Amino acid sequence: MTQSSSVQRSGQTAGPRNDRHLRTISAVATKQDYDAIVIGGGHNGLTAAAYLARAGRKVLVLERRAVLGGAAVTEEVFPGFQFSVCSYVVSLLRPDIIRELDLPRHGLEILPLDGTFTPMASGDYLWRMNDHARTRREIARHSRLDAEAYDEYAKAMVEMARFVKPLLDVAPFDPRTNDPRQLIEMATFGRRFQRLSDVEREHQLKLLTMSAVDFLDQWFETDVLKATMSASGIIGTFLGVRSPGTAYVLLHHYMGEIDGAFRSWGFARGGTGAISNAIAGAARAAGAEIRTEAPVARVLVRQGRAEGVVLAGSGDELYAKVVLSSLDPHLTFLRLVGEHELPSEFVEHVRHYKLRGSSGKVNLAVDALPDFTCLPGEGPHLRGAISISPSVDYMERAFDQAKYGAYSRRPYIDMVIPTLTDPSLAPPGKHVLSCFVQYAPYALASRNWDTEREAFGDTVVDTLAEYAPNIRSIIRHRQVLTPLDLEREFGLTEGNIFQGELSLEQLLFLRPVPGWARYETPIRHLWMCGSATHPGGGIMGAPGRNAARRLLGVA
């Protein structure tokens, strides 16, 4: 019963009272070096730190690596070539964060990513652009009906996104709560749901439960269109495009907003690390202290309360009124806190939390641009996303292989060439190619990732070569990141890019642990603020902002 009583306690803690975590010196007298220590200098940790610092708190951010950003990082992997090593596009960064932290002043500049280009096995292609009329003509080339449906679909999805979006910027309510505030939030949500039209309600229900392909089948007939669109439903999850529950993430595509342009995607000038650096700049400007190469070995817990952290290596102890962890729950609770400090049921939930990474990343430094057989030469089609998703069956087969513990022989690849938009990332005339690759299951049935790494890289290049045969000859350097590398290098347990699958049973009040979705933990004064918390992964910053605001008692 420890958990359920604590659930109620946390549920009943009304917002403004949380602030006492920061204001009052705790009863057990210890020295307080900081008001708050944030473990992990990823974009969420930095966002939380920035908000706390702006509220006048003395904040320290501890980052294990030498560079800030976590998975939103730019690194010069090969001399002269700058890569957005992990995360490579931005769409969901909360506009409130951009505004409130004044990120443009700290160097954030978003450049548009124009469209999605899908080469097909037949030698044809599908090219959707930001230009609405041209996209319509292009889709009509494949199916007139689909061109009509495309507009209807977009309209429906934007409506749905509008409905869901308010949920992103607040801590999720829990249907078991007795907290009057959450009850009101729940009732308000219920009213909003009820006010939807019949059709909208049905879309909403289907989005939450159907497979991406089944959902798209309701609108479209063109296979390649469905394949490419459905890809956004599987990114970062261990599910196939025909698996129920994958439709929901289609919506994320329509929730992006950059400079008010609803649903467009973009690059950050200087790579995604520039986003993290801008947030770090805002945090520093507000007085936060940020240390790199400062790995945390342990969270100091005494009598069920967090008192600070112990640094690895030096063994230095740093004390704070509050500790926030932007790491995933496995690292936070099983590694840094320790099972013995936690209720057994909570630990079991943490163990059940599905991280299982399903993707890898291949970064290529190239001497020239890839030349696609279906649309030769340079052109604007290379400036957007290039999606290797030629058919629904192709996507599903890629998943089928992964289910049994093998990486896809022909994977789904989402490639971007950021140097076409931001040439500063490579020497003149040269380019960087960023390839997101799925499926690459963390747990291989036979062999291991250390021996399979290069073979996996070859698979990616071979796959690309089927559409752009010059690819092999233009590669100067190749960086292959397997799920194991993502875990080792970036602290993403099991290589899951979202710190946990975005599947329905791990969203909202269930993320990361049922009853503990409002950023608090069973350890008093220990909070969570990473992608493993609501609303999840992607360069959104919402977990960091929501956690900080809850902690400050303003939300």
Added chain:
Amino acid sequence: MASVPHTHDAVVIGAGHNGLVTATVLAKAGLKTLVLERAPRVGGCATTTDLVPGFRCPTLAHRVAFDRAVARDLHLERQGIQIIEPPAHLFAPTDAGPGLTLWRDPARTARELERFSMRDAKRYSAFLVSIAALAGVIRSVQQRSAPRLDEIGMADLATLLRTARQFRTLNATDAYRLVRYLPMSVADMVGEWFESEPLKVSIAAGGVVASAVGPRSGGSGAALLWLAAQGGHPAAPGWPVRGGPGAVAEALLRAARAAGAEVRLSSGVQRILVRDGRVAGVVLDSGAELTARLVVSNLDPRRTLLDLVDPVEVAPELRERLRHIRMRGTLIKVNYAVSSMPVFRGTQSVDAATRAAMTSGCVRLCSNLDALERAFDQAKDGQLSDTPWVELTIPSLTDPDLAPEGQHVVSAYAAYAPIARGGTRPTLDPEVAADRVTSIITRYAPRFDTTIIARQVIGPHELERDYGLTGGHAFHGELALDQIFAARPLLGWARHRTPIDGLYLCGAGTHPGNGVTGQSGALAAKEVLAAERGRREV
């Protein structure tokens, strides 16, 4: 407008178990009720037929879980239904060793499980308790009409509040389990509890029955829980009944006739008559017209509203939504008459009585979750699974009247039949499928193939053609999260009504639609009578 006298108050199309329940309730309420059945017998999916003289076998469904409250209201006990509670729920032979039996006695099962995993043995009874708690909440949802969500009336509000209250009776652990398990895959769900493969796959199979889902498909958790609410074992719900499921249908027929309903067999309906947006009657296959104020269809929603009603009566948008109800049947039914009791591997060394007890429930033939998933993969690609998974029962073990002494009938479900994609149904030679099923059974029960006296196979095509199941789907539509409760058959139409005044749906395609329970029929009758009362008051 001159009012033409109707020949009947209510016509029920189809004498499946739900249609008969509806007819009985309506007749008891004083409505002049006529049931029209296309086949020469009643029962729909709940029938027992002679395979060969002397061998009676459950034709389709082999277990029933008739709702107790419905049975009580219809006085079915007077009609002599005898539920059998066999000593075992499930038996899963393994490639080596004595196989796994899930006994009705949980303590005995726990001892049995110790051979596979001490951890699983310890957790098994907690699993049953927890799932029973979740199933309890779901059952209370299934026993009441689903709410409308568009115009929430007092009744809908009451339903929603009652559901919320039920949910809140669960402790925190179970409450979170319920919301997490619904969208989850059964593979993940059993993975949270157990580690031994025979146990995991035996339970997981309960979430993939009849539908186009594999154990790793999201939402299969919901199907498992939705069916588990019937009672019995959560993974193999329901019970055998003396005389087979046909005995339930016969009892329902007697109850309907006792209540005053007329039941006409071999009377197919070719069209539902609609005048001025209101149902007017039906046209029989013979061309004869029957007029009625009310028509209640036991057929699935697609067949009813797309095939039997003139297209001009159903708005194009609604037709489109109906067409998108997923009804991709994957079940192949194979029935056998055999000359001796199948002896499964691992049971050769036990005495005949124990052996009979072990196989008295469902026998599930599938070695592990991956094998089940691979069977699904092939079906997904439009092929028949090389190694289908098979669930069989030997009804004559618990009801010796079904076969001559020493001989048996074996009722087998097999999956997966190739899954239809993009509106084209893959062809399937049922005999090829049956051969494959025979070889699987023979793999686990050596020499089974040599004991076969007669065999009957019913694939998705036959289910559609001969039993009227659109898409060959046994439940009149997949039990997926977007197709149950307030969304069954469609959001906004969960209350058994249709856009045509006086035309109702009462089959498994309506809430709750969960097996041979009679609940859909009972709830439909309730809706019809409520509307009738409203009509009289106006």
